[in-house]
Amino acid sequence: MEEIAGDVIGFSDDGRGVQSDEMMLLAMQKAKSLNLPIVAHCEVNSLLNGGYIHDGVYAKAHNHKGICSMSEWAQIARDIELVKKTGVKYHVCHISTKESVDIIRKAKKEGVDITCETAPHYLILSDKDLKEDGVYKMNPPLRGEEDKKALIEGVLDGTIDMIATDHAPHSEEEKSKGLSGSVFGIVGIETAFQLMYTHFVKTGVLSMEKLLDLMVYNARKRFNIKEDLGFSVWDLDANYTIDPKDFLSKGKATPFAYETVYGVNLLTVVNGKVAYKK
């Protein structure tokens, strides 16, 4: 951690949770001394029991193995106690459960230095939207309707600071084995803004300013990103139908295929160079 501290904006275990309390304490102490955040994927492996979708209505109705909500929130709760001890800056990746929202809201009120993110799919879909298709499989899984509602409340009241994608490109082969056999992960970079804009700004739930805070400015602030990274130009009155065949990403797995969304990216400039032009 010391060796790479000058080149990174934080330290992450994303993909799996840090199972050992002692290891997480040590990592937090080290990150604190380097004045960099810990960015955590929270998941208690011993609670997974071979699950691969949310332990909710769909898993029960279709005889699938479920992932309980506690596997996420129990590790967030553990980490918050360690953050209180160490004073490290702490960020939770892709929260998906109502309990996670409650725990983080409470910690923020107590003055704990914690931020978190969720992703568009957890705000738009729930386990009642599941189908027997690998494009609905990601980790954490799509949770229940109550979780979705709580996440939206968390976004509105500032408990949730950021919207990220958890973009995970996998091959068609890897995603073709249904809910039980496919690998975890969906793509999101090419649809995140349009989905959030269509579902939350056009409907009046979020202002455009708030969405930009969630998708751009809050992350820049939290991770102390000072460079002027660039800008993008959008036609917000134009709509189109999401077709994975059009993605530039090699990963095509999205549960939002063939949904019509508003917002067409006309131009993206990164570090002074045109990265994309329609």
Ligand SMILES: [Zn+2]
């Ligand atoms: Zn993760």
